[in-house]
Amino acid sequence: MKVPISWLKDYVDILLSVTELAERLTLAGLEVSGIEYLGIEGASLPWDRDRIVVAHILAVRPHPNADRLVLADVDYGAGQVETVVTGAPNLFPYLGKDIRHLNLKSPFALEGALLFDGHKDDGSKMVLRGRAVRGIMNRHMLCSEKELGISDDHTGILILDADAPTGMPLADVLGTAILDIELTPSMARCASIIGVAREVAALTGQRVRYPDYTNLPLEGPSLSERVVIKTENAPLNPRFCAALIEGIQIGPSPYWMQLRLRLAGMRPINNVVDVSNYVMLEVGQPNHAFDYDALRARADRYAGSGQPIQIITRLAREGERIQTLDGVERVLQPFTMLVTDPAGPLSIGGIMGGAESEVHAGTRNILLEAAAWDFINIRRSVQAYGLNSEAAYRFSRGVHPAQAWFGALRAAQLIQRLAGGVIARDIIDYYPAPPPAITVDLPLAEVRRILGVDLPPQEVRRILEALEFQVDEPEKDVLYVTAPDHRMDIGADVVGRADLIEEIARVYGYDRFPNTQIEDVMPPQRDNLALLHEELIRDLLVEAGLQEVMTYRLTSPQREALLCPPGATLDKRPYVTIANPINPERTVMRHSLLAGILDVLAQNLRQRERVVVFELGPVFLPSSEGSELPDEVPALCIVLAGQREPVVWQGSDTRLMDFFDLKGIIEALLEGLHVSRPTFQPADNPTYYPGRTANVLVDNETVGVFGQLHPLVQEAFDLPRQVPVLAAEIDLRCLETHIPSHFTVRPLPRFPVVRQDIALVVDENIPAQQVEAAIMQAGGRLLAGVRLFDVYRGAQIGSGKKSLAYTLTFSAEDRTLTDQEVARVQARIVRSLESSLGAQLRG
């Protein structure tokens, strides 16, 4: 909200500088997000106090040599009349007339003043210099808004209000700072200048000067005989105040009001609409002016002439429509409150008026509405129609019904003052549902319990009273606090106490509270095992040289469908689907990490020859227990592609990574987790290359799949065809159950270790894992290790065969093995493999 300080000062004295005030408000919860300046220090053009002053235009005379220029004689308070040449079209109507009594005032810049250049749009400035204009020397100038930096308007000179004091520096008349305050929903009461003034008063120890509503000239014939008001839904419309002003004259509002509206971010329209907006900004009470004659014409039809107008507020009926004053025809929702008459809707209550009863240039009589609406209900309607008016902004955050009365009085007063006419002698106050007064008992011990500090009782009381709470102390150290009638944010009982404690702390100043350490008992300490495991996995993979990535958890079914090549069965499990997606690529919660990480791979492979990455995070699968919420399953995905090593000057292994690079990483990971002996089985998975894919099993449970990507999948993700992409998908929820909580180390061998190499020829189709397992089994206790170091195929061993060469390590815990013992075990291994796998020892 924009708050011009000059306006704020109408209601409260401000002794702080603008920046001090902004800081004080910010710390107290009214965040000043920006300060603008007009005409004073800090502005893009501070108005020279000696050279830009208010002038009285005494006469407008013809220019002897030019039809499109005039001469203006002005008094700027220096005791002599100056004449300036101007082409301002808005002075031409006064040409040659006696205008002294009009008190035509305008900003007057003297030679040497710095102004914006009215003829340029780039914000450039100029120093005013005297020059002859069509033969007449011109040294000074009457200014447009553009030349002063008030607006872009350069169509004429700025005409000030007639009471602007001649000779006064313009900075003192119009100059101001404007605070831009961001209001949290709890500060809805501050969505007005008076609302902010109350805060300023409380924070700086001042008093608020409220506008004087007394002595309104209520002179017109009775309103209540001519208009009857009732509601069908008092909880949603607890109060409705109405005033009638007859015989008004629509016209522009005075300059001071127009400027205030503009500084607050609103556009001046005419005196009636401007007053309505001005009162909303000043008091915080939105209000609406109906053209009374339009209402009367309708009543003539539905009730007959001479019968009263009937205003009824009620919920919209099925299929009801209204054309709002923005010209849009709207179908109304059944939860929306309307202001109606028996002929139909007149306005959307608290949100926007209807076109038919709108105030227009010829309006003579006005029925003014200032009502109260339920803010939750208003907000629901605001969302339904996407209507965000200034009135809706305030009503949807809460305006206390008490404010309606002040709003009605103030608007009637200002309309009568600015547009003339007569106010009907009675102002209708239909108040079917006054809210109860809120009183909260606040023991001072409670303040200490929550805030941790003993505030002096008189300080607590002072703060609450400064905020206009009424404070009684019927028993010692217990305050009975009653909320003022502009506040809707104070609850009852324990909530009300918290509300009050916040007010006390906020105004006292958070910075004045000491910093302490918790003295409370320490709760039971708990490890988070799942997190520890995830972090361990991250560390193990980083140690293995992998880069962690993080992708969007939102994706699209189309994107994930690319993981299945044409012809394969699609993943048909339902997705968590977003009802309001931000774009078509982020419509569901992912089922898999792979699609996202393949995008990362494709994008990075365009810049480099090697990518080795992993992601660890949840995937979102339909609940296995029938819950409406998905199972959020932790998953790990690893992707490798490209050269094994980057090209460097020392020479490097630049062959492309293959299945076994990935398998090595998985083995290292499982080893680091100390899961017991994983096994690998050829797997069939549509995403992967048949024959180059394996399931990884721990204790006979499949925990993941990995392998080379199917060439069609690779193509679908825009990955280069010639580079094999290796991917692994591990179900961490499953793997986690196999991670032991602890492990023990083996002692180091105390006796020498014997190494022997053997090569075994087996049929091509026997998996290496099976050969190794058979060796381990046959080797028994004395075989300490098996390591495959060569795989050979060739003519020497015949087709359909392969030779596997192993280094076997033998040792015993209690003695040095003899050559004979080792030879015996080795022979047993060979014999066993001969019989079980048809293996032959290679010569």
Place this chain on the structure above:
Amino acid sequence: MSDSPESIEILDRLAAEALAELEKASDSQALERWHTTYLGRKGKVTLSVRRVGELPKEERPVFGQRANQLKQRLEAAYEERVQLVKAQEIEKALVEGAIDVTLPGRPVLRGRLHPSTQTLRRILQIWADMGFQVYRSRDVETDEYNFQLLNFPPYHPAREMQDTFYTTQPDVLLRTHTSPGQIHAMREYCPQPIRVVLPGMCYRYEQITARSEIQFHQVEGLAVGYNIRFTDLKGTLTDFAQRMFGAGRKTRFRASYFPFTEPSAEMDVECILCNGKGCRLCKYTGWLEILGCGMVHPTVLQNGGYNPNRYSGYAFGMGVERIAMLRYGIEDIRYFWSNDLRFLEQF
């Protein structure tokens, strides 16, 4: 001529010859050869000395003595020469062995954690030291947990502060903050006191720009007990800021509003770029907004199962990527999920 017997003369001549040859040997191999030629098992000196048996008896002692002296002399000369040549050779090798030490080293293919993980770990570590342990809860939440139990009634204006992704399931949404975890933790642990941190991914319906993303990590903290005070909140968070952003860094607490805390505050730290003087990063205020916090609202305590008249608590929440952006001078939040390795490898 000398009056020495002929045999001695032969020895002397051999000695002179050997010494002259030794002078000529200028590398290890030549010295090796020289040693074999003269002093080896079949070397000239060795053979000459062996001929002592062929000499007349009376000449033998003198010859023997002389021969031994000669052998020792030659061995000594040899050793001396070896040392010299070795020194020369090492000198030569050192000169020839010089390399261009400015050539790049062989690259180590190092892995790294994502900057969000690194920042998250740092934050969680600091809180762990203060006795706050990690409690995690789900990403896909109910309206009840994400809003209603946290004191955001339906259609309440506070909901406007958090633009929400809804799902096609009624009342199921993507959590907009980690705060639903407060209710989960309270309902699980009630009536025990609580000190937990709740990290997790949060989602907001926002246009993706340099300054806003649809997903981001948050870390929430919650302490509930019999005697948790506003001054404790200030103290603990100030300690956190000092460790996260540097000892001596100033903090300030501003009144603010969250439906689930009261009193509510936001904590700012002195700008880490300009040290409070005012710059582009802090929008010339000298302060950076770091986290929101407050005393747990009585309604929320009640919803968690705790009697607000007996228990009190505080809560705080901060954006992990925002903190990382401030710490590392990252100007575009989209870097985090774009996963360009040129960005990630800088960590």
